Amino acid sequence: MATFKAFLVTEDDGQFRQDVVQRSFDALPDNDVLIKVSYSSLNYKDALSASGHKGVTREYPHTPGIDAAGVVVSDRTGRWQPGTEVVVIGYDLGMNTSGGFAEFISVPADWPIQLPDNISLEESMMLGTAGITAAYCLEKLLDNGLVADNGEVLVTGATGGVGAFALTILAQMGFSVVASSGKPEASEWLLELGASRVIDRNEIGTQSSRPMLKSEWAGAVDTVGGHTLENIVKSLKFGASVAACGNVTGADLQMTVFPYILRGVNLLGVASADASRDDRIRAFGKLASMWKPARLRNMVQHVGLRGLSEQIRQMLAGQHQKRVVVDLAKE
Structure with a gap:
C-alpha cells in the first residue's frame, strides 16, 4: 500500500x-x-x-x-x-x-x-476525549466530597460530549442531575439519558453583578465557562465543588472571592490532554466497566x-x- x-x-x-x-x-x-x-x-x-x-x-x-x-x-x-x-x-x-x-x-x-477489556474499538471512540474528560471531572468531584444525598448536581452544555457523558454516568450512580442546555428540542433526549430536569442555559448563564447567589447546587460539571461558571460558583452549596473543563462561552471570570471564603466552595480545573499515562489507564478502565454508559449507542x-x-x-x-x-x- x-x-x-x-x-x-x-x-x-x-x-x-x-x-x-x-x-x-x-x-x-x-x-x-x-x-x-x-x-x-x-x-x-x-x-x-x-x-x-x-x-x-x-x-x-x-x-x-x-x-x-x-x-x-x-x-x-x-x-x-x-x-x-x-x-x-x-x-x-x-x-x-x-x-x-x-x-x-x-x-x-x-x-x-x-x-481495556469489555469494550470494543468502536465503543472506545464513542467515549474518546469526551468520555475521559467527563471521567476526570467526576473523579475530582467525588474526591472532594460529592455525595448523592447533598442535592442536585448541575451539568452545563449537556448535549455536548462531555456534558452528556457526565450526566448519564452521574444518573447511573444515583445522583439527581439537572441538565442545562440551549437546545429545547433536546430536552426529551436529555431526560432519556437520566436528567431529573432540564433548564434553559440562560437560567444559569446570564451575567449577575451580585457577589453571591442562592445556595443551590451540591456540585456541578461545567463545560462552557464564562458567566455560567461565575454563576455556578456563586450558587454552590457550602463546601461544594464545580469541575470546569471548557470555555466555549468565555475564558474570563469576573467575580469576587466571597463564595470561596464564605461558603468554602471549590473550583476544580480539569485538563485531559496532558493527563498522565496512569490517569488515562485508570479513567478509561472505569469507562469500560462500572462507569460505562448504559445508553452509549x-x-x-x-x-x-x-x-x-x-x-x-x-x-x-x-x-x-x-x-x-x-x-x-x-x-
Whole structure:
C-alpha cells in the first residue's frame, strides 16, 4: 500500500480547505509506532483545527483528530506487538501531530494505551476525549466530597460530549442531575439519558453583578465557562465543588472571592490532554466497566471522512447534538 485515505486541511492565502485525499506514508511524522486506525471521533478542538485555528494547529496541511482507536502495525521499540488493539487519546495527536482522521497514524510508543477489556474499538471512540474528560471531572468531584444525598448536581452544555457523558454516568450512580442546555428540542433526549430536569442555559448563564447567589447546587460539571461558571460558583452549596473543563462561552471570570471564603466552595480545573499515562489507564478502565454508559449507542452518530465537514460546520455553529464517531471504513 503506497498511500492511505486522510481528511486533510490545507491553507491558501489565509483560506482553509477540507478534503478527503490520498496521502503518502512519508507525510506521517517519524515516530516509533504505526497504527492502522479503525475509528476516531469529532471533538470541538478538532473543529477548531479543521477551520484553521492557529492556537490549536500551527502549520498546515494537517490532519485533525485528537482521538484514534486501531491496531498496531509496527513498533520500532518492541514495546507493542503487531495486532495489539490500542487507543490514543490526547497528547499532541491531531493538534500538531497528524491525527486520527486518517487510516494511519504514527505516534511515540508511550502514547497508546491497550484497549481495556469489555469494550470494543468502536465503543472506545464513542467515549474518546469526551468520555475521559467527563471521567476526570467526576473523579475530582467525588474526591472532594460529592455525595448523592447533598442535592442536585448541575451539568452545563449537556448535549455536548462531555456534558452528556457526565450526566448519564452521574444518573447511573444515583445522583439527581439537572441538565442545562440551549437546545429545547433536546430536552426529551436529555431526560432519556437520566436528567431529573432540564433548564434553559440562560437560567444559569446570564451575567449577575451580585457577589453571591442562592445556595443551590451540591456540585456541578461545567463545560462552557464564562458567566455560567461565575454563576455556578456563586450558587454552590457550602463546601461544594464545580469541575470546569471548557470555555466555549468565555475564558474570563469576573467575580469576587466571597463564595470561596464564605461558603468554602471549590473550583476544580480539569485538563485531559496532558493527563498522565496512569490517569488515562485508570479513567478509561472505569469507562469500560462500572462507569460505562448504559445508553452509549443512543449518544452517538456515525460518519465517514466525507461526512466530517458538515459535522464540523454544525459543531462550530452550535447546532451539534450527539457525539460523532468517525468510521474509517465508511465512505
